[in-house]
Amino acid sequence: MVQDRFGIYLHIPFCRAKCRYCDFYSAPGTREVPQPFVDALLRELRNNHRRPDTLYFGGGTPALLSPTQVRSLIEAAAPLPGAEITLEANPDVVSQQSLAGFREAGVNRLSFGVQSASDPQLRTLGRTHTADGAALALAWARQAGFDDLCGDIMLALPNYTNAEFDATLDLLQTGGCTHISAYLLKIEPGTAFARHRPANLPDPDAAADFYLYAVKQLEAAGYRQYEISNFARPGHEGRHNLLYWNCRDYWGVGPSAHSCLGNVRRFWPDDTDAFVAGTLTEQEEGICDAEDFLLMQLRLTAGLDWDEYVHRGGTPLDARRKAFLRQCVGHGYAEFDGRTLRLTPAGMVVQNAILEELM
Incomplete structure (x- = not known):
């Protein structure tokens, strides 16, 4: 792997609603990303003089950005030709128009948080989309010209079964996903699930069985495992996240974003207002040893x-x-x-x- 590869991560801490399992820093209850926040990201990007070959919009719900905002951020980041440019999206916040706009702006990889093909399960998780809505969003993405589509599957949910996994895999496979992330539900401190633990969760042995079943089914469907929770059709592995796992350089921008540059880890504190005001500074976290x-x-x-x-x-x-x-x-x-x-x-x-x- 090339030693000087470099990625940029932009944290967009806005979403319509907080999922019950989510412990990421985010501000729920918003329907768009305020322009002053985008201006703050642009301000920080002007301090960077290293062109990335991966650019990742994470969140939160980055698809709440407008295509115009996304274009301005891509232009400011100045990615190298052929760069992987990923935007995370929830199925219910995109439209045919916004997806076409994201593609035209330069995004070439979409990551959809689908999680399950069961509508009752999605409601339990606090997701605001339906299985049919996820299928429609994937169809729109293909129509917009996206060849790299990623879908998330959450395993070992309340009352979970292999049949639920199979249905979710079928939804993503039929939807044209070239990459799938499959991971076990974890009850994180400070989440709604931590305050009110859901009933009928699988025990650790059953959860392990669900994971091993998922690995087997994904491999059979043509998704090669390359990381503990990530599977891809050949040539569609996530280049940005491989920077993390191979201890290469990446720079995170935005409140709660993390970086590792020159084997030094840094992070931005969780304070959107201070970030917008320009009074927030990155903190050193330690050495990547x-x-x-x-x-x-x-x-x-x-x-x-x-x-x-x-x-x-x-x-x-x-x-x-x-x-x-x-x-x-x-x-x-x-x-x-x-x-x-x-x-x-x-x-x-x-x-x-x-x-x-x-x-």
């Missing part, structure tokens, strides 16, 4: 190059770790050829325990 590299690389099916880990300051393999890795291989959790360590899907289920032992 060898342990961060290990943690990120073991998310990838390509695995961890142990020599590179040691080169970055990690601990060489000792007798204890070698014995532990032999156990992991024997139990079907990992593959290890003496240099590259790869976790299997079963190993990814227990990734935290493996990381704890290795670190």
Whole structure:
């Protein structure tokens, strides 16, 4: 991978409604992105003189931006030719006109938060779209000329079944998705679900089974797993997120956005008003060290190059770790050829325990 690849992440902290599981910094109850906020992003982008080859609009709900606002931000970021430019969207906030406008503005990759093909489940999650609405949004996106379409599936929801997963996969596959993110529901502190835990959640063993079933079905449908929660048709892997997992440079802009530049991690505090006013400054979070590299690389099916880990300051393999890795291989959790360590899907289920032992 090219060493000097660089990405920009723009955090758009506005959404119509807060989902019950969401712990991202966002301001619900808005139907558009205020122009002063866009002006603040443009102000910060003027300080950057490094052209990115990935640009990612995340949120919140970035599709609340107007195509004109998106165009101005893309022009300010000045991405390189052939750059991957991704915009996250909720199915119910887009239209044929807005999707055509986003494509014309330069967006070439859309990521839809579909989560489930079950309308009752979507209501439980606090989503404001329907399964039919998601299918229509995907059709509109194809009509607008988007060849890279991503869809999210949330696993192990209340009263979850393999049939619900199959229906959601069918919706995304029929809708033309080239990339699918499938991840387990996690009850995060401060969320509505943390305050009022939903009934009939699968236990950890059942959740693990749902994950392994999803991996198997996605592979059978032609979506190759390349990261713990991400699957893509060949050539459609997410280039921006690969920067994170490969510990490459990326710059986040906006309240709550994070960066890693030159192995130094930084972040913007959660304060939209101060960001707009220009009184918010990035804070240093720490160094991206060898342990961060290990943690990120073991998310990838390509695995961890142990020599590179040691080169970055990690601990060489000792007798204890070698014995532990032999156990992991024997139990079907990992593959290890003496240099590259790869976790299997079963190993990814227990990734935290493996990381704890290795670190």
